[in-house]
Amino acid sequence: MTSFDRKPRRAPMPPPPPLAVDSLAFAIDQSAGLIEGVIEGKALTEMMTLARLTDLPRPVRGAILDLTYSTLREYGKGDAVLERLLSKPLPTRLHTILLVAIHRLAARPDTAHTVVDQAVTAIGSIAPGLRPVANGVLRNFLRQQATFGQTLAGHAASRYQHPDWWIQKLQKCLPDQWIAVLAAGNQHPPMSLRANLRQGTLDDASDRLHSAGIAHRVLDNGALLLDTPVPVDQIPDFFEGRYSVQDAGAQWAAQWLAPRPGDRVLDACAAPGGKSAHLLETADINLTALELDPVRARRIDDTLSRLGLKAEVLIGDSRDPDQWWDGQPFDRILADVPCSASGVARRHPDIKWLRRATDIAGFAAQQADILHALWRTLAPGGTMLYVTCSVFDEENSDQIARFCASHPDAKRVTIQGRMEHKLLPDAEHDGFYYALLEKAR
Structure with missing residues (x-):
């Protein structure tokens, strides 16, 4: 064979550009990495430390954590949905990217086009050849979303978003309250403050919060239950020790x-x-x-x-x-x-x-x-x-x-x-x- 008979070699494809830190694709990818660690048996706090989230800008870190916590709360449902959408298993990181994307699509259907685009971009940064697969899976989810509720209703883990053994244990020890407890376990937690009474009275602590525009109510044990969670740097004199964050x-x-x-x-x-x-x-x-x-x-x-x-x-x-x-x-x-x-x-x-x-x-x-x-x-x-x-x-x-x-x-x-x-x-x-x-x- 002469050199003229050889097929010309294709130039190697350049690697995909890194994901922009302030993009939804980056947040989806980072969230998927944290969830991948949990699936592999690591605690979320450990994964967060390894990911060095504190090095990221606060809005980016907040977006990653919101996606991570919300997706994990609904993991029982999301994973069951994804299993029905995939014809064969994907590597764990790609699986979790789709898992986060499905959660986001269900929570924010008004942003479907952006979510699909950014999830496909995230997968493309790892496995460019699977971009069409990811796009197809997410498009199928949008088309079939309305049917999944009925399909999964008979599966306890996906319906209540807790493991089967957990559900059964609660049914036994809390026969009248188990459904309410499971529902509470899937919600965002409340935020309460404890006033340091060595620095003033409870009434004074409550008044200071009202003056700072932080709506709350005082519970029977003196806990200050906020209407909406806020960053601690918005709490007056927090770093001077006037308040602590502590569940009621x-x-x-x-x-x-x-x-x-x-x-x-x-x-x-x-x-x-x-x-x-x-x-x-x-x-x-x-x-x-x-x-x-x-x-x-x-x-x-x-x-x-x-x-x-x-x-x-x-x-x-x-x-x-x-x-x-x-x-x-x-x-x-x-x-x-x-x-x-x-x-x-x-x-x-x-x-x-x-x-x-x-x-x-x-x-x-x-x-x-x-x-x-x-x-x-x-x-x-x-x-x-x-x-x-x-x-x-x-x-x-x-x-x-x-x-x-x-x-x-x-x-x-x-x-x-x-x-x-x-x-x-x-x-x-x-x-x-x-x-x-x-x-x-």
């Missing part, structure tokens, strides 16, 4: 533990320090804040520093007091234990897809170990407030029942006339469980 349900902890001036108080599993700070704002106490993770422990220091408060911050395992306890009993203990976080899934929408049914027994065993270990550090006549942000009985009512059965010196104490408080997630607060125990003298 979490603000019951300090009130129900009710420390007295001079009490020796332990906040176990204390990071990031919100409840520790609230306890210190409530009374002049000697507080020890315990945290296992050194990195998270630094967040306690940061929280207390902003508020002008002081406590002894220790790094140690609450299951092994011999590591950190000086032998002096505590008058009050806040046992805000690790849990499934099933009551705060709307704030951490990756949780419901990362958790497995078998995880709950593991959390319950860990909680039992913590309760047993901390109990010996409590003074006779002292009280322990047990707290979780879970809605599952194994971590809550069943846990306390087992503990009391195995500790004859533990007496349950009523809180506002009730033996326990199950705060289910709603428009005002996240999901929490509270039970108060007193140690016999």
Whole structure:
């Protein structure tokens, strides 16, 4: 074969230009990368750190997080829809780009042309040859969208946007409220502030917010529930320690533990320090804040520093007091234990897809170990407030029942006339469980 018989070589195609940081394509791609990590088993907070989102301009970061959180909240439905649109599986990153795009199309149908164009552009930046496939999938979604509701209605995970095991567990422990709890788990969470009463009265704190144009109402426990979430730099004197962001349900902890001036108080599993700070704002106490993770422990220091408060911050395992306890009993203990976080899934929408049914027994065993270990550090006549942000009985009512059965010196104490408080997630607060125990003298 002579050189004249050879077919001319094609010049290599230049790589696609990088996505503009301020484009919707960039936000879709970055959001898809975060969701890809969750699908692979990584926590969303870990993926956000790796992605260095804090290096991006605030509007860009906000757009990425809005797409990510909203898509994950609806993952059960979106993934089921996408499965029906694809004839064969795609690489995970391309799959998640389409997943984010489908969510955006459903939420903003008025911007369909832009969303399709920008999603195709995002896929083209990774796999140019699949641009026609992406365009076809998204166009098919727009044509068939009206039929998907009926098609998926019989599938619990897509209808309620939670895993099947989660739904079944709630049906068992909350037979009258499970639908409302699932619905709350798919909503945007409320934003509440806690006023630092060492810097003024609650009325004064409320007036300052009104003067700043921040609409809100004061709840029964003093929490300031905002009508609409706002960035903290819009909150007057936030960085001077006048307010803290804390869910209204979490603000019951300090009130129900009710420390007295001079009490020796332990906040176990204390990071990031919100409840520790609230306890210190409530009374002049000697507080020890315990945290296992050194990195998270630094967040306690940061929280207390902003508020002008002081406590002894220790790094140690609450299951092994011999590591950190000086032998002096505590008058009050806040046992805000690790849990499934099933009551705060709307704030951490990756949780419901990362958790497995078998995880709950593991959390319950860990909680039992913590309760047993901390109990010996409590003074006779002292009280322990047990707290979780879970809605599952194994971590809550069943846990306390087992503990009391195995500790004859533990007496349950009523809180506002009730033996326990199950705060289910709603428009005002996240999901929490509270039970108060007193140690016999």
